[in-house]
Amino acid sequence: MAVGNPHNYKGKVTLQRVRLNSGGYDDMGRYFGTGQRLYYFFCEDDPGHAFRRDDFFRAADRASAKAYVRALPLMCECRFYN
Template identity: 40%
Template sequence: MTNHNPTPRVGSTYGAPCGRSSDHLSGLIITNKDSRFTLQRIRLDSGGYDSGGAYWGHGQPLFWWSVTLSEEGCRDEDATGFMRASDRNAAKAKIRALHPAARFYR
């Protein structure tokens, strides 16, 4: 997977969006041929905004996940999204509950 910024600048004269677009984790089919998941905590400021200006509010820590899906005869496709979890291990457990074949970097 190429180096990807999960929180690029957003916003407009009308304000910041609530959250960011995300692929649906439950809709993916993960196999052992797919890449490992990248799982990164996204820091929020005291107002509940990420570094790119999207509003998430307060609550459990926010994590960004990414995986490259491999399909035979097709171009590899990246799937990315956001989730809330109490910590990194809890985020991994949520992903593994849906996809037992999921592997992670680090």
């Protein structure tokens, strides 16, 4: 979607790197495997949107992770909280 679309999410997004041990497990014991860094994002509450969006994904670095989130449908105008 293009910038300026009234349906785009314009709220805040929290982006966190998920730390994994050498076996590919996070601190809660969930298995993600090894490879590139693992990130997790979620959208802050926005009364203008009925959907909640969050996901785990892999990226080489934080800049690439932000680009990944902004490339998702309706996310090109989001703002990162952290």
